[in-house]
Amino acid sequence: MKLAIDETRCKGCNLCTKVCPYHIFQAGKKPNKKGIVLPELDRPERCANCRLQYLYGRTLCGVCQLTCPDQAIHWVDEEPYEPMKVAIEY
Amino acid sequence: MSYEDWFRKDRLPHIFCAGCGNGTIINCTLAAIEQMDWKKDDTVFVSGIGCSSRASGYIITDSLHTTHGRAIAFATGVKMANPNLNVVVFTGDGDLAAIGGNHFIHACRRNIDITVVCMNNQIYGMTGGQGSPTTPKGCLSSTTPYGCVESPFDLSELAIAAGANYVSRWTSYHVKELEKAIKTGFETPGFSFIEALVQCPTAFGRRNKFKQVSDQIEYMKAHSLLKAKYDRLVESGEPVPTDMFIVGELAHRKRPVMGAKP
Amino acid sequence: MTRTEFWQGNIACAEGALAAGCRFFGGYPITPSTEVAEHMAVKLPKKNGVFIQMEDEIASIAAVIGASWTGARAMTATSGPGFSLMMENIGYAAMTETPCVIVNVQRGGPSTGQPTMGAQGDMMQCRFGSHGDYSIIALCPASVQEMYELTARAFNLADQYRVPVFLMADEIIGHMREKILVPDSVPLQQRKALVKGTLPFKPGADMIPGFPQFGKGYGVHVTGLTHDERGYPCATNPKLHETLVHRLVDKVEIARDQIADYDVINPDAEQVFIAYGAPVRTVQQLLHDRADEKIGFLRIRTVWPFPEKSLRAFKNAKRFLVPELNLGQIAREIERHTNVPVQSLPKLGGDLHTPQELREALEAGQ
Numbered sequence: 218m219k220l221a222i223d224e225t226r227c228k229g230c231n232l233c234t235k236v237c238p239y240h241i242f243q244a245g246k247k248p249n250k251k252g253i254v255l256p257e258l259d260r261p262e263r264c265a266n267c268r269l270q271y272l273y274g275r276t277l278c279g280v281c282q283l284t285c286p287d288q289a290i291h292w293v294d295e296e297p298y299e300p301m302k303v304a305i306e307y
Numbered sequence: 308m309s310y311e312d313w314f315r316k317d318r319l320p321h322i323f324c325a326g327c328g329n330g331t332i333i334n335c336t337l338a339a340i341e342q343m344d345w346k347k348d349d350t351v352f353v354s355g356i357g358c359s360s361r362a363s364g365y366i367i368t369d370s371l372h373t374t375h376g377r378a379i380a381f382a383t384g385v386k387m388a389n390p391n392l393n394v395v396v397f398t399g400d401g402d403l404a405a406i407g408g409n410h411f412i413h414a415c416r417r418n419i420d421i422t423v424v425c426m427n428n429q430i431y432g433m434t435g436g437q438g439s440p441t442t443p444k445g446c447l448s449s450t451t452p453y454g455c456v457e458s459p460f461d462l463s464e465l466a467i468a469a470g471a472n473y474v475s476r477w478t479s480y481h482v483k484e485l486e487k488a489i490k491t492g493f494e495t496p497g498f499s500f501i502e503a504l505v506q507c508p509t510a511f512g513r514r515n516k517f518k519q520v521s522d523q524i525e526y527m528k529a530h531s532l533l534k535a536k537y538d539r540l541v542e543s544g545e546p547v548p549t550d551m552f553i554v555g556e557l558a559h560r561k562r563p564v565m566g567a568k569p
Numbered sequence: 570m571t572r573t574e575f576w577q578g579n580i581a582c583a584e585g586a587l588a589a590g591c592r593f594f595g596g597y598p599i600t601p602s603t604e605v606a607e608h609m610a611v612k613l614p615k616k617n618g619v620f621i622q623m624e625d626e627i628a629s630i631a632a633v634i635g636a637s638w639t640g641a642r643a644m645t646a647t648s649g650p651g652f653s654l655m656m657e658n659i660g661y662a663a664m665t666e667t668p669c670v671i672v673n674v675q676r677g678g679p680s681t682g683q684p685t686m687g688a689q690g691d692m693m694q695c696r697f698g699s700h701g702d703y704s705i706i707a708l709c710p711a712s713v714q715e716m717y718e719l720t721a722r723a724f725n726l727a728d729q730y731r732v733p734v735f736l737m738a739d740e741i742i743g744h745m746r747e748k749i750l751v752p753d754s755v756p757l758q759q760r761k762a763l764v765k766g767t768l769p770f771k772p773g774a775d776m777i778p779g780f781p782q783f784g785k786g787y788g789v790h791v792t793g794l795t796h797d798e799r800g801y802p803c804a805t806n807p808k809l810h811e812t813l814v815h816r817l818v819d820k821v822e823i824a825r826d827q828i829a830d831y832d833v834i835n836p837d838a839e840q841v842f843i844a845y846g847a848p849v850r851t852v853q854q855l856l857h858d859r860a861d862e863k864i865g866f867l868r869i870r871t872v873w874p875f876p877e878k879s880l881r882a883f884k885n886a887k888r889f890l891v892p893e894l895n896l897g898q899i900a901r902e903i904e905r906h907t908n909v910p911v912q913s914l915p916k917l918g919g920d921l922h923t924p925q926e927l928r929e930a931l932e933a934g935q
Contacts, residue, residue, distance in 0.1 A: 226319055230326035235521050283338060283482040286330025287320055348786040364790050364802060369783040371638060372792035374661050380628035384635025387619045388593045392784050413624040
């Protein structure tokens, strides 16, 4: 699974940057065509839901998706699925 | 999460401003519904007029976007005529407490089996930021340019006094807790009222020293006092901070219910 | 087999609604319509229906509209002040094409006026009371029998044309007791369901879209905002708004002749009375008293949409005399449709015209 921001929906409020426990969402710098500054993803492979949703069979954490007022955050299946080495930060 | 299927995808993105909390509350409501295993065909969303009330139009089920303040009265008709439907009302503070105040207290009194989710942004957002019945004292709005002098309504207390079976208050910061509260509201027979304080960066925050969306979120986070903690403070006789609002489950009881599923 | 009863007008109204399959009543007590609500409160629970006394008339009509979307035949009953309160949501019902029946047992106004006296002062309000352009259907009973029959018909018209239908009775008919023949059943015409897969607000050839009942999987969004054929709000498109409002008005206007219900008596007469509601009875008395004179009489049961063709039935008419319990609201409407001089015979205060008054008016012009 991979985190994705839907560019057609995001309005650039940056609320996601406040709620992610791993601080994966970082305030962006460059406005897109609509003039909206989308947040950038910092090493999104750290997201617990990305890694463990298949294992647990349910959404873990998911606070960014719940909080996103514009329904712009979701997870997409990675094709092909590539297991990634993850450095756990304490 | 599969609650994404509940959105009318052809209508997104919605009309709410960047940073508006209403979208968050819709997410939490749909996430709670997903856990309830309700069917789309058996669920009806009703709303009145205002920012919050646009929510019903973004959900794929049958939905009734009604006149200003009357959402609960329409919902009463829907629920009484077909008790098998799950009826959820989206409303705002102006819609619910000002023009629709009478319908609100009477629905609580009847304890009709509907769930009301109130997105309380403490202002009239859609008309451009006029003072509402929940605008805190001293806050600026376009109709209270020298600071609001009227005392605000405590909507949850009002619902409890009027007889609602389930009352709970959270904010758009407390998404998980809010989701759980809405689910409990769905499960509780009778009138369930969930007050969700939301940020309104455009009409409220801008005028009241919240320069960024996150400033208001931080404020709500810092000024919410858990019900359990409030009870402990009262029990031990310690002073309760006056600038805080109580969040949590405020009432959960079993008064007789109208319009429950047969 | 019909049975004979001795009923009050308001009771006949409630019984007519029950016979037509009304299963939801939302109301608020108001003189002189309260008996309708009281009778429904007794009868509806026994017929698996719902009676609910709401907190005000605004909530009553709101609940009725909500109930109607679940497929129930729903009605409310009120009088002047309550009728005024309902206006906003009546516009909502017109915009969202919600079938519903609103009984207005009219009393003297404006304001609180004469709660226990009859009047016909709301005839224009029922047509034009809510803001914006729309069309409705209004029926006017002149007897207890018609209270029953027209109430039953009101439900059929509401379902067929998807508009609010008004039963514009008055205190005199509502509180009058007389003989009534109650039929075993009344004609029923159910609303046309939306064909699955078609857009919820896409009209058919008759300009009326099928009804997407809640809870049947249509997933319809109903809004009072200007909406497109999907039902989605689209409030800033001038063309769309124009098309929608034209359709809301035209769907009733093109059906004028099918809706129209009137009696033409003595079509060759030169002097013609036109009446609806309670004043019909005075005119009938006058005709009875002077049967040899061949006085013309147009008796209208459907006031809105106004059956203007009925006026042409009187080829020799020199004068239309219109006795009304208001200051000439429908007389003006009649003037719009004819070149024959129209004489309004207004009466306020709650009493009916006496046959003597009508006779004097008739003779004064001859």
